Amino acid sequence: MKRRNVLVAMAAAPLGAMLPLTSFAQKPIVLGFAQVGAESEWRTANTESIKSSAKEAGIDLKFSDAQQKQENQIKAIRSYIAQKVDVIAFSPVVETGWETVLVEAKNAKIPVVLTDRAISSKDETLYVTFIGSDFTEEGRKAGRWLVEKEKGNAGPINIVELQGTVGSAPAIDRKKGFEEIIKADPKFKIIRSQTGDFTRAKGKEVMEAFLKAEGKKINVLYAHNDDMAIGAIQAIEEAGMKPGKDIIIISVDGVKGAFEAMMAGKLNVSVECSPLLGPQLMSVVKDIKAGKSVPKRIVTQESIFPMEVAAKEFPNRKY
Ligand code: GZL
Numbered sequence: 001m002k003r004r005n006v007l008v009a010m011a012a013a014p015l016g017a018m019l020p021l022t023s024f025a026q027k028p029i030v031l032g033f034a035q036v037g038a039e040s041e042w043r044t045a046n047t048e049s050i051k052s053s054a055k056e057a058g059i060d061l062k063f064s065d066a067q068q069k070q071e072n073q074i075k076a077i078r079s080y081i082a083q084k085v086d087v088i089a090f091s092p093v094v095e096t097g098w099e100t101v102l103v104e105a106k107n108a109k110i111p112v113v114l115t116d117r118a119i120s121s122k123d124e125t126l127y128v129t130f131i132g133s134d135f136t137e138e139g140r141k142a143g144r145w146l147v148e149k150e151k152g153n154a155g156p157i158n159i160v161e162l163q164g165t166v167g168s169a170p171a172i173d174r175k176k177g178f179e180e181i182i183k184a185d186p187k188f189k190i191i192r193s194q195t196g197d198f199t200r201a202k203g204k205e206v207m208e209a210f211l212k213a214e215g216k217k218i219n220v221l222y223a224h225n226d227d228m229a230i231g232a233i234q235a236i237e238e239a240g241m242k243p244g245k246d247i248i249i250i251s252v253d254g255v256k257g258a259f260e261a262m263m264a265g266k267l268n269v270s271v272e273c274s275p276l277l278g279p280q281l282m283s284v285v286k287d288i289k290a291g292k293s294v295p296k297r298i299v300t301q302e303s304i305f306p307m308e309v310a311a312k313e314f315p316n317r318k319y
Pocket of ligand 1: 039043224
């Protein structure tokens with residue numbers, strides 16, 4: 001275009017068109033998230049919370065599902081480093097084995113946020129903050145509910161336990177918190193304890209084995225999540241026993257499936273573990289990019305839902 005025309009064209013253009021675009025349209029923050037998998041209702045709700053919150057926050061989310069395999073999560077974190085994302089966040093499937101890849105992220109000057117589950121590394125400089133529940137307290141809440149429930153019963157009270165994924169923070173800490181409370185009274189005995197890997201299918205399979213081995217000796221099931229408890233309920237019914245009556249069932253998460261089981265009288269209590277971590281994660285990611293300081297630990301506030309309140313609480317449930 002001739003010089004005159006260019007000048008005329010610029011004069012007519014709206015002011016914004018004359019400044020470099022970057023001064024108006026801030027480049028979106030790029031967040032790489034390495035999710036555990038899709039093993040439970042809790043995880044599905046957690047993924048939904050992260051994706052919808054990223055969209056709402058205008059954050060460009062790169063998301064991966066590791067099918068509960070640590071090597072897949074490590075691969076995803078390495079790909080985010082290679083893509084030079086602004087922030088990396090992940091829910092460590094197990095507590096150990098993260099130092100090498102997190103040192104790579106640190107050397108690449110990419111801040112890391114832990115959500116949902118913790119790591120057991122001594123080097124706290126490998127991550128900015130950990131946003132998630134206090135799993136030990138969740139285990140204590142389960143134990144306290146049982147102690148209260150059985151206070152008039154001389155015992156013995158035989159408990160079978162479906163543990164979460166071996167080596168994961170929730171499995172380790174929910175066991176620890178529960179045992180801390182019940183060890184005060186010798187009438188409580190954990191007679192069988194095995195992992196159901198947080199899934200319904202495995203929870204059912206292991207409960208079938210418990211029933212075959214111990215049958216009517218079982219008084220209580222403590223499941224580290226609702227999905228395993230729901231699988232176990234099927235096994236208990238197929239064995240001709242009444243879940244929630246012949247066997248008292250305590251679980252954790254507070255997902256919709258647990259409320260349905262409680263309203264049907266088949267589950268006695270679910271300790272809440274909120275998966276709705278998306279909003280907190282996005283606000284922390286923005287704070288980190290803005291250079292603000294962020295607390296090392298952000299604990300999600302949670303409750304406990306016995307079957308007696310399930311019907312009233314159910315309409316309020318968001319996951
Ligand atoms: C807890 C989360 C656990 C849930 C399970 O924060 O890591 O993993 O309790 C899920 O349902 O599979």
